[in-house]
Amino acid sequence: MSDNVFMTWLTYLPTYLSTHRCLKRARHTRSSTESCLRNAKAACETSDLLLLKVIRFSSTGLRTLLQQNPDLALLVLVRDLRASVWSHMRVFRYPTNDDVIPFASALCQRVQRDALEARTLWRDFPHRVHFLRYEELAERPQPLTRAIYSFLGLPFTRRVAKRVRQQTAAFRLINDSSADNGDFALDDVEKDEKDEAPLADWSQLEEPFSSDRLDSQVTASRWRELISKHVLRDVQASCGEVLQLLGYRHFSYLENVRLLNVSHKGDFKLLHGGDWDSADLAKMI
DSSP, X not given: OOSIXXXXXXXTHHHHHHHHHHHXXXXXXXXHHHHHHHHHHHHHHTOSOOOOOOTTOOOTTHHHHHHHOTTOOEEEEEOOHHHHHHHXXXXXXXXXXXXXXXXXXXXXXXXXXXXXXXXXXXHHSTTTEEEEEXXXXXXXXXXXXXXXXXXXXXXXXXXXXXXXXXXHOHHXXXXXXXOOTTTTOOTTSBOOSOOOOOOOOGGGTTOTTOSOOSOHHHHHHHHHHHOOHHHHHHHHXXXXXXXXXXXXXXXXXXXXXHOTTSOOXXXXXXXXXXXXXXXXXXXXX
C-alpha cells in the first residue's frame, strides 16, 4: 500500500463532494439520504484502508470495537482546552462571555472522562492506541506525520511529505520555497511513482473548516494572542485538572500567555511520558 492516508482521501474526494451535494439536495428526507449514503458506502468499501475522523468522540463502545476488529487502530488527538473554548467562541459565537464557565465545565468533564478511558485502552492495546497533542503536530508536522504512518504500517513517501508541507506551511511555500528549516527534507523519504502531490486549495486557506493552513504553527498558537483575561481565567478555573492531565501548564498572568516563547506544554501526565514527543519519537522516525 502507498500513500493511503492522504491519497485514498484524494482518490475519493470527488465521491465525497458528490455525496455532500447529494445530501444537500436530499433535504433530510429518509429515502434520499439513504440513497446518498449507499453510494458513499460503496466507494469506501473498495479502499484498502479506511480512515475515520471523529470530532469530540466519546470513548463509549471503543473497547468493543477494538476487540471485534483486530485491524482497527485508534489515534487520540488532544488539544489545549483553552484553545478549544476560544476557537468555539470565535467560530460559533458561543459560548458568550457569561456562559464560559458552564460550557467549559461540561466540555472538560467529558474530555477528562474520555481521556482516562482512552488511557485504559492504550494500556490494554499498546500497539493499536496512540495519543498525540495537536500543538505538537502543528509545530512539527513532518516528523509526527511520519510517526503516524509508522504506527499504521504505511510507507511515508515523497508525495505524502509534499502534501503535508502544502497543508501546513503554505506561507513559506508562497514566500520562500527554500525556507524548510530542516522539517521538510525529502532526501530520506521513500519515493513513489508519482512524485507530484496535488496542490492545496489556496482559496480555502485559514477557513475554519479547512485542513489547509498558511502556517500550522501560527494557527495553533493564535489563541494565545487573542484570548481575553476573562476567558482564560474561567477556562482554567473550570478545566485545571484535565489541563494538568493532558500536560498543559497553568498561566497566572495574561502577559505570559502572550509570550509565545514561553511554552504552554509540560509533561504529558496522562501517559507519563508515553506520547510521541518523548524520546521514543526519535526511534520511530
